Amino acid sequence: MDIFADLMMGLSVAISPINILYLLIGAIVGMIVGVIPGFGPSAGLAILLPVTFGMDPIGAIMMLAAIYYGAMYGGTITSILLNTPGESATVASTFDGFPLAKNGRAGPALVMQAAASFVGGTVGVILITILAPLFSQVSRSFGPPEYFLLAVMGMLTLLVMIGSNWKLGVISALIGFALGTVGVDLETGQGRYTFGSAELIGGIYFIPIAIGLFGLGELFYAFYNGLHKTGTGGIVQYDNEERFWPTAQDWLSTRMTMVRGSVLGFVVGVIPGAGATIASLMAYSTERSLSKNSENFGKGEMAGLVAPETANNAASSGAMIPLLTLGIPGSASTAVLLAAFIMWGLRPGPLFMEQNPEFAWGLIASMYLGNMALLAISIFAIPLFVQIIKVPYRMLAPCIVVVCALGTFSVHASFVETYLMFAAGIVGFFMRLYGFSPAALVLALVLGPLAEEALRQTMTISRGSFSIFVERTPSLWIIGVTLTLIVLLPMLNRFGKPKVDQPAKADG
């Protein structure tokens, strides 16, 4: 009953006219971010974070969260109509989404993806509502050793998921850790890598790096791949079809797919480093292996579209659990969300839900409302998003550069940070080109200072002995879970690999 009362309190916070307006803006912006190819939720969040500075913190976080899960809805529209995933988590949706559209069933595919996204997102939020307080209670016994181990777990699982390019992933993470050490050492007051610059005393701020890597870096990479030269001539004209709405058979045949995809997606989303992309690919593979019509997969099977859609939305909800209850982001997108929390003086962790109930439950309640709004928007505003798809990338790209630059400057009115953002953009392009992981860099930049602080506190407690990591029960549990994940994740990753080769980018 406590959970219900908390949720009602959260709803009372979320349902104010201004917060509903922010939520709707976030949902629409999230869908637009999802629709633009090569522009994922991490980039959208990082670029739009400075825009929320003038807002009330609860409304701002509600809006940013809506951008985060709204991108999952929007990304599928291009997967179905253009065979181009709007972002990496919707790659699996192209396998059956585009064949459905080519077979004259684009309308039913668009409606079913919206419904599947809604089911996945809502089941994910229900599971957050039930599990987040439990996670919070368990993590209350955590101290600095456990926080250090959690940060290590977050990095290790991400690197394991990178797979064959793991060495490049490690180098990316080390660059992030190195950037995280810049600034005054809080324990001794000694400057590290500041080289006499006053602007670097406070350290390298996270936002310019994230905007540069995910915004400009991805944009340069899209240019390198010639996205600005390709038109949208291949877009499927869904408005000429006889039937827009799905049939009863579509609903009935995919009801269990939605349940399976939601649960699987949520579980994968909770694991740091796994993320929505892996969840959607795993859900697709699972559904294909369980289906009686497995030979139809890849040719326009509705279950092949519904499975990844429920999973990627449930995963994006699942990723909120470690963020809210442990303060550990599991992906680049949740790392940007963590930066937003910190910006408003909030520190997610075991005591977060207890100390900030209005904020935490307001956010959770807003996710129910956000998913409802997104269901309506993604069905009834399809023509609007089709118009956005038709805007040539060569015209969109310079406008994105402008928003990245002015957004970065607006944070601290700093030209140094703006130049840093442009530099991060160029580095981010080469990282993408040569197989490095910008997601690992950003995660390490966020987790590095947390890990260093926790390790130094741990060493103080243990008087320099590392045996503290195997003396405490919670630490042993975390070590056990980490080792299990390191063994299991590569197997799950292989199982989730699609048979069709599709370009995918790691969002972490």
Place this chain on the structure above:
Amino acid sequence: MRVAFFVVLLAGAIFYSYVAYADLNFLTRTGRPGPGFFPRLIGTAAIIFTLWTLVEELRKAERERTDPRKWKDVVILMALACSYAVLLKLFGGFVATVIFLGATLMLLNRAQPIKNVLVATLVPSGVYLLFDRVLNANMPPALFELPI
């Protein structure tokens, strides 16, 4: 290019480690991890991994073949973006954005000059209204004010 990128990373890792070993203490006087504890571990690991991948790269039999045409537009966009960073400092947010958008669109989208002019003036106006008027956020100030 790939090897050059690894060499740049290696140089960065060596410089980072040099500062960590030369200027930052590994332990404090009380024997706890000092300001150089993490940087030395990071720097050493970065040198090892970068060298490892660089050697692997050099041993590869086949060299990367890149199509120069793929680089043309991305290098132009990077150059324009860097110029925009300089223009922001010189002429401020609004004027620099008009110049940047005008120049970029004229290069990338030559077939639609009227549309380019419209985008180059309307987008900066919209961004100015959003940042400066609605959100009350900082816009880059101009070093040289233009008489407009």
